[in-house]
Amino acid sequence: MRLNDVHYLMPVLILVAGAIVTMLSVAVKRNHRVVFGLTLLAHFAALFTLLPLRGFSYQIPPFLIVDGWGVFTMGLILMTSLFVTLVSYAYFEQREERKEEYYILLLLATLGTCVLVISQHFMALFLGLEVLSVSLYALISYLRLREMSDEAGIKYLILAAMSSAFMLFGMALMYAVTGTMSFTDIAVYLRSMQDIPLLFLTGFGLIVVGVGFKLGVVPFHMWAPDVYEGAPAPVTAFIATASKGGMMGLLIRFITETDGYRYPSLVLIFTCIALASMVAGNLLALRQKNIKRLLAYSSIAHLGYLLIAFLAGNQLGVEAVSFYLVAYFITTLGSFGVVALLSDNIRDADQLEDYRGLFWRRPATAAIFTAMLLSLAGIPLTAGFVGKFYILASGVNTQQWLLVAMLVLNSVIGLYYYIKVIAVMFAQPEKKPELRKVLHPAVSFASGATMAVLALLLVWIGVYPTTLVQIIRGLLVTFMASR
């Protein structure tokens, strides 16, 4: 550890400091507003210190590496967490539980994800993963008086611990074969071999279990619907975005670093996972009456789409993954943001019936939700369309016809349940809905403004993706150049 390293680790250190300061402030006096402000401040500061790190590839041996890909994913995760925080304030303001610890846990979860994406060593990877997981255990069951939240929390706890154990075992096997835990050294070892040793492949397979669990892809998806349903809406948004994006970032780093695309067996594993996720996710979503569960299944399918671009394994593929992550994050944050916005202090607005005639009651909210759903379905004018287009392009470019054809088929299936929700929102309400307690206008204004910003971003990226493509290409230069 040199002094210069501090400069490159600043975003992560700020998150650590943010968590500690927030904790201390809670110890002094509980104040929702102050804690909220501190959390926002930590996010802004971290993002600010991230900016000058563009365009470098800086090793902090042996654990971490800050390069273009790391900066991109960290930036994405910090932005996501920022939006989650913004939405959380109004959501937790109307709840009776203690609110302040939530923000500490959120900062820690963000910290874990950030460490995950800049790790280049199994130790750092595991450290990041556990910081993320442990924070999530608490976050998921945060509203512990709710019926579903204990179930969700325990389910996640057991399954995540299991998957971590699998991952550790996999790492141990890989270590036994290669004698190293660093990604670059593993790559060196693999290059010297003609074929992958069976034991290494086994270890990799076990790691895939852990990765697949965090990504929520079939067949490791069982937790997703229950956890999505039981967790508070902002936490669900965080799990659906940052946690998955972090794991995707790590996966791309690991596979690119070790040049995993050379091995047909690895490609085959991920092809099967991608196919199964797309099909199972979309089919299971068809009959859902619960919005959170529907979005859970839809996110399983979307991770399947994302794996197509991942499997392309070239510059275009990584670009497509990056772009799609941005589009998917905006969309998912927007959708769960709407759910959070409509939730009252008894329960989350997760039933399809809660949305009946929403367009006639709250046109702006309904319009934003419609835009988000259309983006999930990949309809033009939204970011989701350009993302899907990018993925299709990378798939067609590498001629993975089976995957591309399945993507098209699944988009059509997906369309059905997305427009089902839209149709419910536009249906005429049968009865007059009871009026709910209205929060202080400033509180709902913060959430509303966040939603509006997300919707604008969605449309802007959908109509003029040039800027984002430029940013991604610029950041990927250092990452792809080292290949």
Add this chain to the structure above:
Amino acid sequence: MILAWLLVLLLVGGILAWVSDRVHPQLPRWVALSVTLACLLMTLFLWLETPAHTANTWLMRYEVPWIPQWGVSFSLALDGLSLLMLALTFFIGLVSILISWKEIQTKVGFFHFNILWVLAGITGVFLTMDLFLFYFFWEVMLIPMYFLIGIWGHENRTYAAYKFFIFTQASGLLMLLSILGLYFVHGTATGTYSFNYFDLLGTNFPLGVEKWLMAGFLAAFLVKLPVVPFHSWLPDAHSQAPTAGSVILAGLLLKTGAYGLLRFVVPLFPEAAQVFAPWAMLLGVIGILYGAILAFAQTDLKRLIAYTSVSHMGFVVLGVFAFNQWAYQGVVMQMITHGLSTGALFILAGFLYERLHTRDIRQMGGFWPTLPKMGVIAMVFVMASLGLPGLGNFIAEFLTLVGSWRASPVFTVFATIGLVAATVYSLRIMQKVFLGQHHTTHRMQDLSPRELGIAVPLVVLILWLGLNPQPVLDLARGSLETQLEAYAQPSLKITSPNSVTLIAHPQDSVHTLKGGSHALK
């Protein structure tokens, strides 16, 4: 630039119409009306400015880079064919706003927003010369149409709207795959990655690849047209949509499919199209006969008219795959006259629905004495629909049949039988609705001045097209020749697609794309 203004006007007008709902409930109608009228006047102005016989097919082009990294540009171009389609679009758009004046009373602002955005999508489809942008607009016209059917439709609207959306979206995605395939095939062959139509023209590919790529485009266009095995969304969508929605669906949305065939399938894939031609003509003939038979069997008036569309669109497919100038002029005429005549029939069905609150023709009959004006107008369009000489549809069908005779006499013979069938189902409309026994007792108003104001221009236009079709044919000739260029000298593809020179109107400037070479690779 004027082309981009058309789009901007419609899109901004749509948002204005939505917002103006809050000021006054009638205001959106006036906003939508004036925007569409302005667009129509601009198009007519362009038409009048066009010299009668020009050597150049492209009247105007406008191009700015949009996503230069991928070789996507915001590229619009106007030729005779697009000009005719635009004129039709804005005229039908105007009509559909006028007929909704009394019919639509809920969410007026959002309704007109949707109408204007559908029109914007259609305008974009007719103008754009960039395949990415084309797909973009192709989808943009979908969503407002979904809302038009799903919110203001009749009793079974949700089902119809689903079906419409899923059919067109599925086929559109297949087209997107083909667009991407074309992009990469062209890119790897030439080194320039571009979605521009003029760049992609004359791409060389092996026949196998060409067939697959064409299949994707065909999927989108044949579903939209629709051709028989893929038509099942149409009767539901047409019969459940509000009158304005049906008019736009029949008058414009179906035409985008025909336009796509002419503009993209024919010139981009000349060899594969020729291989596919006999099958396409077979499908066309099946469509003509099948649509006619089913139309005869319907009891729901709007469903009946919807099936006549299936039948009429069969002629379009037949003509497009005949690959000669006669047939193509027939196709263009068919697109315009079908838009007018079927649109008019849907309008009449709407008028009847407003008075009777039913679309069931078994409950109608003997309306001629009470509704003489409506009866006369219905007579004109029923005659148009069956192809009576003197009305536009006759010219269209005649030219199509003459052209297709050269390509395939057998299919033409069967297609001609379709004309007889058209007589049967058309006369049935007249007989069941206006002649025969009077069933209902309640009094009905004859056409009001507003309704007459909608119907009479349609009558005048269809008569004008029937008696003096030459201006339309002249305008379309140049661009149709361009589409057929690859077929004039068989085995010789267009060698220099970029030689399409640009004459820009003074106010137009053409920006060439800088840095189009880095792309999605």
